[in-house]
Amino acid sequence: MTATSISMPSAVQPVPAQAGIGLRTAHHREFLARQPRIPWVEVHSENFFADGGRQIELIDAVRCNYGISLHGVGLSIGSTDPLSNLHLQNLKRLVDRVQPALVSEHLSWSSVDGVFTNDLLPMPHTGEALRHFSARVSQVQDFLQRQILIENVSSYLHFPEDTMTEWQFLAELAQHSGCGILLDVNNVYVSAINHSFDADAYIAAIPVALVQEIHLAGHTAVSDEDGTLLIDTHNAPVAEPVWDLYRRTIARTGPLPTLIEWDSQLPALDRLIAEAQRADAIAGVRHARVA
Amino acid sequence: MRALRDTQADLLAAVLGRDPAQAARWPRHRLAVYRNNARENFAAALEAAFPLLHGLMGHDEFRAMAWTFQKNCLPRSGNLFYCGAGLTDFLAARLAKTLDEPLTDVARFEWLIQEALVAADELAHFDFGKLAALPQAQHGSLRFRCHPATRLYLSTLPIFTVWRDYQHRGTVTRTPMNVAAGTEALLIQRARDGVELHRLQPAEFCFLDTLMRGECLEAAIDNASAGDTSLDPGTLLSRWVSAGVITGLAD
Numbered sequence: 001m002t003a004t005s006i007s008m009p010s011a012v013q014p015v016p017a018q019a020g021i022g023l024r025t026a027h028h029r030e031f032l033a034r035q036p037r038i039p040w041v042e043v044h045s046e047n048f049f050a051d052g053g054r055q056i057e058l059i060d061a062v063r064c065n066y067g068i069s070l071h072g073v074g075l076s077i078g079s080t081d082p083l084s085n086l087h088l089q090n091l092k093r094l095v096d097r098v099q100p101a102l103v104s105e106h107l108s109w110s111s112v113d114g115v116f117t118n119d120l121l122p123m124p125h126t127g128e129a130l131r132h133f134s135a136r137v138s139q140v141q142d143f144l145q146r147q148i149l150i151e152n153v154s155s156y157l158h159f160p161e162d163t164m165t166e167w168q169f170l171a172e173l174a175q176h177s178g179c180g181i182l183l184d185v186n187n188v189y190v191s192a193i194n195h196s197f198d199a200d201a202y203i204a205a206i207p208v209a210l211v212q213e214i215h216l217a218g219h220t221a222v223s224d225e226d227g228t229l230l231i232d233t234h235n236a237p238v239a240e241p242v243w244d245l246y247r248r249t250i251a252r253t254g255p256l257p258t259l260i261e262w263d264s265q266l267p268a269l270d271r272l273i274a275e276a277q278r279a280d281a282i283a284g285v286r287h288a289r290v291a
Numbered sequence: 292m293r294a295l296r297d298t299q300a301d302l303l304a305a306v307l308g309r310d311p312a313q314a315a316r317w318p319r320h321r322l323a324v325y326r327n328n329a330r331e332n333f334a335a336a337l338e339a340a341f342p343l344l345h346g347l348m349g350h351d352e353f354r355a356m357a358w359t360f361q362k363n364c365l366p367r368s369g370n371l372f373y374c375g376a377g378l379t380d381f382l383a384a385r386l387a388k389t390l391d392e393p394l395t396d397v398a399r400f401e402w403l404i405q406e407a408l409v410a411a412d413e414l415a416h417f418d419f420g421k422l423a424a425l426p427q428a429q430h431g432s433l434r435f436r437c438h439p440a441t442r443l444y445l446s447t448l449p450i451f452t453v454w455r456d457y458q459h460r461g462t463v464t465r466t467p468m469n470v471a472a473g474t475e476a477l478l479i480q481r482a483r484d485g486v487e488l489h490r491l492q493p494a495e496f497c498f499l500d501t502l503m504r505g506e507c508l509e510a511a512i513d514n515a516s517a518g519d520t521s522l523d524p525g526t527l528l529s530r531w532v533s534a535g536v537i538t539g540l541a542d
Contacts (some may be wrong), residue, residue, distance in 0.1 A: 031332075046370045052412030053440060053481055074369030080296040087369060112300045116366040118336075119328040119373070121302060128295050156321040157302075161292055194321075224320050231324055 013068035019276035040067030078109030117222035151182035309495035333481035346463035431509035
């Protein structure tokens with residue numbers, strides 16, 4: 001019999017209101033060997049769409065001892081192209097197998113007429129876009145038979161067609177579609193600098209009850225014709241102003257699952273864990289970590 | 292107000308550099324962030340899937356090739372894994388009759404590895420009892436199931452040696468890829484942490500290739516025997532069953 005083996009899942013490990021880390025390929029071997037004392041990890045869903053093999057073994061092993069958040073980057077929910085059946089089926093198969101505590105995607109789109117740009121492009125903030133995105137989130141949630149979270153992305157452009165702010169769009173999206181919000185505090189900060197809005201006003205406008213996860217990451221500042229442009233590069237420690245904004249966010253929301261995202265120029269695993277510990281310290285998380 | 296689809300099409304055309312008029316609508320430096328992200332994400336995914344090709348070409352040439360490939364064969368999936376699927380055909384057309392033409396075979400080899408790495412697992416072990424219960428007269432018409440995570444590769448390149456050296460050193464230096472004296476026949480088999488390569492004799496390759504294409508044992512023996520009359524089908528079957536390549540009788 002040729003088949004993808006479906007392990008009988010042990011109890012689903014929760015994603016508690018503590019900090020976790022993004023688990024990337026370069027750390028897989030060390031992570032499994034050391035079993036570091038963190039409660040949960042986030043992985044990119046598409047990296048585990050395999051029919052079998054090492055990646056599937058890895059996620060099966062990790063899920064036994066850690067809460068899992070599946071974070072997608074390729075579904076292109078905001079596109080007007082039809083959602084990819086293959087992508088949805090692969091995601092559903094992975095969700096059924098891993099039984100993650102959280103599943104998330106982005107407030108973005110990547111394709112037109114079947115051509116993809118392999119980046120997260122910003123949505124226009126219009127009524128039509130809101131209705132479209134909301135319907136597509138519902139389609140995904142119906143297919144997966146579970147709630148998903150939608151993450152705000154960093155942006156470098158905005159559309160002349162915009163009729164509302166991003167935070168209004170995100171809040172209304174969550175209320176209309178029933179999705180949760182993955183609030184990327186670094187992305188809020190990056191976009192705030194790039195578009196000259198008040199990051200605290202953004203945070204204040206997001207309904208606290210809808211936020212289920214927070215992302216923190218590093219960014220890069222470059223000189224722009226308009227001054228400083230921040231780029232969401234995930235290749236550095238979390239910047240101090242982002243820690244400050246996180247502190248003010250947590251003061252409003254209370255402790256939430258908080259992810260340290262670091263995707264390129266990866267540091268040693270211990271450095272990532274230290275960033276997670278800093279997030280916990282800010283959130284006042286003092287209870288014992290899982291062994 | 293423009294429809295959402297049109298607004299998105301305008302921005303995508305600007306990001307991909309397909310429409311200068313659209314590109315002019317946006318601040319150049321900011322549009323460049325999306326353009327760079329798209330290029331870097333694509334090239335990095337390609338580099339991860341084709342490490343040997345990357346080493347042989349060198350970083351700068353590989354990146355330039357990746358971007359040309361992306362521009363000419365626009366991605367059709369949001370899953371970056373698939374970005375390498377068309378690279379062999381792209382290089383075959385681009386490098387035909389050039390000194391770099393052998394790189395096409397390197398790309399084909401590495402994509403076979405990628406396919407093997409993500410192929411399904413095989414749960415069952417070969418059921419010898421089922422085989423023994425069949426009348427010997429039926430053996431010639433038997434068809435076998437092979438492990439999904441195996442691939443066959445035939446080339447005039449000395450790829451086995453190049454790959455082994457790459458695995459040993461972790462790097463590869465660009466040297467002319469000399470065509471081997473004869474063909475090199477390999478079985479690529481997924482292993483615990485990567486893949487293993489098995490060098491095959493031509494008749495052995497022919498035997499497995501016939502079986503993997505779903506043809507019967509008799510056809511495999513006939514095809515393989517054409518190049519090697521001393522072939523022992525029983526020994527061959529036993530070897531590849533033991534190695535987990537032939538995993539059962541086809542339904």
